[in-house]
Amino acid sequence: MVTRRSVLKAVVAGSVITAYSGILPGVKAFAQTGPRKRRSVNNMKFDDPDLETYRDFVGLMRNKPQTELVSWTGFANQHGDANNFKYCPHGDWYFLPWHRGFVEMYEKAAAVLTNNPDFAMPYWDWTTLRQLPGAFTEKTYKGKPNPLYVPGRGDDASMIRNALTGPYALTDALVGPKVIESIYKETVFEAFGTSRNPRQNNLDPKWVPMGGGNQGILERTPHNNIHNNIGAYMPNSNSPRDPIFMMHHGNIDRIWAYWNALGRKNSNDPLWLNMPFTDNYISPDGKFYTKVVKDLQSTSVLGYTYDNLPSKPDNKKVNTLRSQNLTALFNPAQESTLFKIKQSNISAATLAAPLRLSLPLENQILQDVIKPVAENTEGRELVALISDIKISDNVQAIRVFINRETVNLDVPDTDPHYVTTLGFLKHGSDHGLPSAIVNLTEALKNIAKTNSLANDEITVQLLPVPKPGVATTAVSNVLPASIELAVI
Known part of the structure; x- marks a missing residue:
């Protein structure tokens, strides 16, 4: 009888696994009965199937030779190494779609490499849980080292993991209900997430990690402060080497999906929609693949949803003059008074x-x-x-x-x-x-x-x-x- 555990052993030994839905280059799809549902890790039992799969996946990837593309370091390096960002955009309007593709890369690899096609990446709702989820703070699990626990959250003695208390606390000013309310109230995409680099005039992928835009409330307040307050890897370009990264960015992605479900619209500018993230992602069989922004707008098209999205739009009236003025503020080519x-x-x-x-x-x-x-x-x-x-x-x-x-x-x-x-x-x-x-x-x-x-x-x-x-x-x-x- 083949079990998920026996398959895991085969993977560690170097065997090839059949693939996952959704669909990545070089892999074959499992039949699916509906979108996978990403759920909050806040109250998950430690043996929840999704948490078990993620734990197994992290351990598997850590046990691989870290010079391989399909390894914990290999995947993280697509974001950045210890010194510089590679493809990851911060401070421009590609921040949200690029990270959606990045989390999806991990989600699909976990499903394939652990042979669990039902896996959906959990997320950490830090507005309601202001501490790291318990599954990430226990040193051991079932008598063995816990792959989700990172001692000091780094392999450099100077990289110290912070308790989220005192000066590192996730306060209301950083993640509280009023902050979330302000995020959802915004109706203009470039003010909701982050705006474009005003110098951008073409679809050269070099613009993606360049920055140069104005960070909106979602990126510069909850997103950035949480990275910095956790410490160790998280404030740095190699932050995905901390397993909590996926839980954090799962919540950022959920907020974007929630914002869309409220009826808010993404940018329709071709410089945003048609930007390719060329070979930014790695499939479970070790091949690079490309995603285009226009293909990263809908979670349902990507095969997943979240457990608490609003059932219908809130019908918030959009102030046309305000939208035009904000667009003009971000885009020098747009005229405004x-x-x-x-x-x-x-x-x-x-x-x-x-x-x-x-x-x-x-x-x-x-x-x-x-x-x-x-x-x-x-x-x-x-x-x-x-x-x-x-x-x-x-x-x-x-x-x-x-x-x-x-x-x-x-x-x-x-x-x-x-x-x-x-x-x-x-x-x-x-x-x-x-x-x-x-x-x-x-x-x-x-x-x-x-x-x-x-x-x-x-x-x-x-x-x-x-x-x-x-x-x-x-x-x-x-x-x-x-x-x-x-x-x-």
Whole structure:
């Protein structure tokens, strides 16, 4: 009798496995009765079949020669090695589809190599579980080393795995319900995920890992801060070497699928839809294959779904003017009449002091932004583009405030002047400096409830958060090349 365990032994010995549905190059499809359902790992029993399969797969891939393409390191290297990203895009509009294809690569390889065609990759919902799932923190499982547990989460003594407590806690400001609500409320794809590189004018795949766009709330707040707070591999370009990576990106992918199920539309720009991720992925039989963005938009077409997607759209009315203005903000070729002001040539401030920039606005425009919803019929909003930010290695994150007399690390996230916390992954020199779009509207309205906004200035304050153990006085200021305000 052939069991999954006996097949696993055969795989380790180098045998060839028949393949999985869905369909990868060089493999044959199993019959399927419907899309695989990806489920939350949060409350999974340790012996849940999907968790068992993933554990077996990680162990199998770790036991292979790590110089092989089909190995734990071989797969991860398509994302990046210890020094630089290879194909993985961060900071541009390919972030979501590329990672969807990457997680699918692991999911299908696990199904084939463990002979479990029903396998669906779990996801970690970090909004409801603020600690690593238990299956990833136990050193052993059934009396043997647990492949999902990574001592120190790295093979370098300097790579320390952080407990998600204290300065590394996944707070409401990073992953809480209000953050998720803001993500789902966005109706423009490039503001929901991340925007294009404004210089892009063709479909050369070199644009994919180049960056150069403005990171939206999904990438720069929950995604990046979770990577950084976990520590070890996760803040770095070789982050897929931590098995928790797939659980984290499974949740990012679920949020995108949820956003689409609410009725939100992806970009229809040919520069997005037709971009090929040429030979970025590896099939279970060791061959490279290509995915195109337009083929990565629908999870059902890819053969899977999630366990908690909304059953119908929320019919949120799309503000056409706002959408046009945002598109124009991201795409220089798009004409618009939106009001903008740009502060450039920013000089370095004193060490350990928050960067403080005052930008004048026309007062009537500001008053339009802070009107109650019933009166603000056009739904005017104020956003800031914070571009090409220089960040020293001893900075963990950047807290953004507006119009507060003083800011320091003791000011709580509940303060009305607090806007958001930006996180950025460590990038190589070839990736460019990160940029972000930040919506200031809610903070402005919070301030207006208790204070008069009689003048016409917006003061943007960027407060560097030092890594634990680093003295505040030792932290260099974060320094953007420019901050641009736009009323959309």
